[in-house]
Amino acid sequence: MTDLGSAAWPPAPIRTERLVLREPEAGDRPAFIELFASPEVGAYVGGPRPRGELERALPETPERRPGLFVVELDGAMIGTVELNRRDPERRSNVRPDAGEAELGYLFLPQAWGRGYAAEACAAVLGWFADALPGEPVVLCTQTANERSMRLAATLGFTEVQRFEAWGAEQWMGMLRS
Numbered sequence: 001m002t003d004l005g006s007a008a009w010p011p012a013p014i015r016t017e018r019l020v021l022r023e024p025e026a027g028d029r030p031a032f033i034e035l036f037a038s039p040e041v042g043a044y045v046g047g048p049r050p051r052g053e054l055e056r057a058l059p060e061t062p063e064r065r066p067g068l069f070v071v072e073l074d075g076a077m078i079g080t081v082e083l084n085r086r087d088p089e090r091r092s093n094v095r096p097d098a099g100e101a102e103l104g105y106l107f108l109p110q111a112w113g114r115g116y117a118a119e120a121c122a123a124v125l126g127w128f129a130d131a132l133p134g135e136p137v138v139l140c141t142q143t144a145n146e147r148s149m150r151l152a153a154t155l156g157f158t159e160v161q162r163f164e165a166w167g168a169e170q171w172m173g174m175l176r177s
Helices: 028-036 053-058 116-131 146-155
Strands: 019-022 068-073 077-086 099-107 137-140 158-166 166-177
Touching: 019 028, 019 116, 028 053, 068 116, 077 116, 099 116, 116 146, 137 146, 146 166
Parallel strands: 099 137
Antiparallel strands: 019 068, 068 077, 077 099, 137 166, 158 166
């Protein structure tokens, strides 16, 4: 997220019942490569990236940037949750200035189906609501991505619009904090 307003970054690690959400560390690099190279993870986000390309391109210490949380389970990275300001060409005018925050997440396939994404996203949304009260958050996913559609509903997002992009129907939901 390029504009955190008055929110301090990085926050202290966020701890949930089972997870720790924190900034990336050097030891996370192999998990980032697995995440970005996974055909399952890439199915609805433009496809997997070639492992060799990732090995060459990813820095030894993954990029730390405001809004990016690594999701850790028992000391190992299982995914990421991220809040970003939407690019000007993708803004939806949910906010008067059209600079809404967008929630994104990626989890390794072995972490799917256990509620980790819901737990991690809810924790990040709670942090965001405390840091920037009243800020709406949007979430976009392909309507064909049933897991992501269920997660959006679980988190309380309500549909704002559907649109065609990247050769598929997209769904945008909004959550008001």
